[in-house]
Amino acid sequence: MKRAAVVLTALLACGSAAAAVAATIPAPPRGNATISLPGDAGMAFKPGPGSNLAQAHCLACHSSAYVSTQPVLTRAQWTAEVNKMRTAYGAPVPDDAVPGLVDYLTARYGKP
């Protein structure tokens, strides 16, 4: 409590926007915090030709919801997305998988 009072005085003196609002200043945490993330939480790609490619090449880094929550994208937009994953994010998607992947994404999550 003594420390909090000192801090409040110092803050008022320096006139910063950082202001003591809480009654006491919390101390830094100690020890472990452990969580268990739910993976893909049961979400999966829609079935259809090429879904195996999406499973093989998209799920390495992210769940299917990255795809399924997008607005309806055109073939050109899905092509750009696949290329961005490869060139910007370093996803090891082989050249020969790209056409099938774009076909699948356009058919199931896009428009021609």
Added chain:
Amino acid sequence: MAAGALPLGAPAETLELPFANGERPLLAFPQKRPLLVLTPRPPQLETPLAVFDQGVFTPNDAFFVRWHLASIPQQVDATAHRIAVRGAVRRELSLSLADLAKHRPVEVAAVNQCSGNGRGLSAPRVAGGQWSNGAMGNALWTGVRLRDVLDAAGLTAAAKQVQFDGLDAGVFPATPDFRKSLDIEVARGDDVIVAYAMNGQPLPVLNGYPVRLIVPGWYSTYWVKMLSSITVLDRTDDNFWMKTAYRIPDTPGNSVVPGATGFPTIPINRMRVRSLATNLVDGAQLAPGTRELRGIAFDGGSGIARVEVSLDGGTTWRDAALERDYGKYGFRRWNATLEAKPGAAYTIAVRAHANDGAVQPMTQGWNPSGYLRDVVETYRVSVA
């Protein structure tokens, strides 16, 4: 990490966000109440708008979550955690949280808002995380000034930017590690802090336990979670997350015509002034009589001067009452009353003015990444 390690089960509930393909399951992630799941891996969780109606500070278990890269530590030891301070400094440091706490603690109420908050409302739509307006929250952050840490290390004359890195990483080595940088002048600001508490409690792991950077007034892309290194650069950072991602058009209003290419860009920076109603949704039906309208407003750090409410879609305006001021970086709650006449319809609009003179626009600018949403929000309501 096994899928299903957490007993999530089937979503008990879904919520429909106000744009096409906006259905989201509500699931409880670790240390979180059920939130709107944009993506489970890496976790991106949106706060339901109703939470913002319940208080000026967003509870830690309701605070939105956004990670870029899927390799996220699921166990973090705060006692063993160290922050490396290096680069263009006189003395390299390796700071424990106890070392950090030797500096004078400060607290600041500040809004943490995703650059892409409201992206799902972009017209035309753009690819990216399809958030409604719940990728934001307001907390009381406790920590120490970054400036004090930098001064303890001693900046050299070459110092130009400060780069921040956290414990998260990509799945593949070729994936650019998530690092963000601020100009020295910004990094040395009074209110930029290395925070170890949020609303008086340790940060939830998904919000960056045990320590994260807080850059009040700036979009949350700079608020690096699980902060593990502070590197003083003698140049402008050219890593992917600064040079390529999180850029806005360097054009009037930071806006371009949809489809435009070849325009110059700059890193996203301070937040735009915004306001929202928190007890209304578009399409709501109200009971006749005196109805209270409530909401929040905030900006990039000048503070809120005035909030106006219109009942006719922006033709006429009247002032809302501003509630308690917790500081220029936080949510400012406002309220107004509506005499709801039986059978009437209203297009309720809310417009905030910041102390720096900025006012929300009536039409939303557009950029290819769907950043900077700041339009006057409108809510069409009818009275029974």
